[in-house]
Amino acid sequence: MKDTPGWASPGSAPSDGQEPGASGPAGPTDRPGPAEPADQPGSAPQDTPDPQGPGPQWSKQQPPPGQWSAPADPAGSGRPAPPPPPRSPGWGTQPPPGPAGHGPGGFQAHGTPGYPAWGGGWGGPPPAAKPGVIPLRPLGVGEILDGAVSTMRTYWRTVLGISLTVAVVTEVLVILLQGLVLNDTSTAALNDPSATASELTRAMGEAMLSSGAVFLISLIATVAATALLTTVTSRAVLGRPVTTGxxxxxARPQVVKLFGLILLLPLMAVTIIFVGALPGILVAVFGNTEGGVALAVLGGLAAGVVALWLMIRFSLASPALMLEKQGVVKSMIRSAKLVRGSWWRVLGIQLLAGIIANIISAIVVVPFTFLAAALGGEGVVGFLNGEGNNLGWTFLIISGIGSVIGSMITFPINAGVTVLLYIDQRIRREALDLELARAAGVQGYGADAGSGG
Incomplete structure (x- = not known):
């Protein structure tokens, strides 16, 4: 497959004047030939003849200078070839066509084998069609980010409805989990220098459980929002709006498969990391504790690199599943094929989008967090010092409102970038821009692009 779609690069625009390398009549058809009398009764006065004398195929009365120039003399009759016509700086207006197989004025068309081409200074291919939020060609990083923001800005009602719904459901689950379950866990031993190893192990396990549960809910919400916003972004590429309904x-026919994919990807990552840390854990349990911990950390880090590599390979599985109606395994295979050879590019774009989205979200979330700490009983100073392990409902609700607003920003950006990155990879590898142009009703785009190979 080619990395770029095969649109044609047309020739340069003709200049004003006669195309060289022409065959057929060597003079203008509206002038009298040699057999015709130059002056007929009632006819208009003719121009002054060429002082050098016309050739045998030319009329005695030549047109005024500057209207057209004599064609090249391939037969070698001795007449000097005319100077080349001026080059056109870009795309010009095509002159009226001549007879079949010939260019303007009855002469052979530009690009005829054996004849020189002229006007080669063309200004590059014409701009790609842009029926929606992105141009239909391989995209740059800025265009992918701009397309995600343009989708959010243009179709804000639909995007806001989806993002708000997912964010509210997610935050309600997190608040209930933290307020009813995780508040009973104690992590004070992590800040206690005199804590025993068993207390530290228990506290670390509870902290990991708390963070893992919140992370899992957030991950499910992110992928779910990506799935629902996939349709919005795909329609935005074509310039067509879509409602939340x-x-x-x-998305509804793919929901079961989607949740299978959502559960499989993090489970795969956790399993890989656990397997990498397992030898160190066994050594720590049955032998040297310090050596086992060090081995577990190193094994976990190495396995984490492998898990990250696989997650980026499968990062386009969600839009592949939703747009191509694939199964879970087939969508993962599809994502791996699209990412192959572009792993670092996909990682960089998704990492950049995540950083930008999280910075914007933090601008909103941090003030709500400090407000929640000020009204939650411990005060801002106590919150910063880690005083008070139990989070009150006031703190959870106020900080949850800030998280909902932040999620309404991060969901559309992350989802839009993922979908547009998937579309970009298909444009580069499969010329998807031709299908998108036809679906958007762009006239002649597929024919022109396809002729270029």
Whole structure:
């Protein structure tokens, strides 16, 4: 497959004047030939003849200078070839066509084998069609980010409805989990220098359970938002709006498969990391504790690198599953094929989008967090010092409102970048821009692009 779609690069625009390398009549058809009398009764006065004398195929009365120039003399009759016509700086207006197989004025068309081409200074291919939020060609990093933001800005009602729904459901689950379950866990031993090893192990396990549960809910929400916003972004590429109901109807047949994919990907990552740390854990339990901990950390880090590599390979599985109606395994294989050879590019774009989205979200979330700490009983100073392990409902609710607002920003950006990155990879590898142009009703785009190979 080619890395770029095969649109044609047309020739340069003709300049004003006669195309060289022409065959057929060597003079203008509206002038009298040699057999015709130059002056007929009632006819208009003719121009002054060429002082050098016309050739045998030319009329005695030549047109005024500057209207057209004599064609090249391939037969070698001795007449000097005319100077080349001026080059056109870009795309010009095509002159009226001549007879079949010939260019303007009855002469052979530009690009005829054996004849020189002229006007080679063309200004590059014409701009790609842009029926929606992105141009239909391989995209740059800025265009992917701009397309995600343009989708959010243009179709804000639909995007806001989806993002708000997912964010509210997610935050309600997190608040209930933290307020009813995780508040009973104690992590004070992590800050106690005199804590025993068993207390530290227990506290670390509870902290990991708390963080893992919140992370899992957030991950499910992120992928779910990506799935629902996939339809919105794919329609935005074509310049067509979509309602929240239409997006749900399009995503509903794939919901079961989607949740299978959502559960499989983090489970795969956790399993890989656990297997990498397992030898160190066994050594720590049955032998040297310090050596086992060091081995577990090193094994976990190495396994984490492998897990990251696989997660980026499968990062386009969600849009592949939703747009191509694939199964879980097939969508993962599809994602791996699209990412192959572009792993670092996909990682960089997704990492950049995540950093930008999280910075914007933090601008909103941090003030709500400090407000929640000020009203939550411990005060801002106590919150910063880690005083008070139990989070009150006031703190959870106020900080949850800030998290909902932040999620309404991060969900569309992350989802839009993932979908547009998937579309970009398909444009580069499969010329998806031709299908998108036809679906958007762009006239002649597929024919022109396809002729270039």
């Amino acid at each position: 239409e997006a749900w109807r399009d």
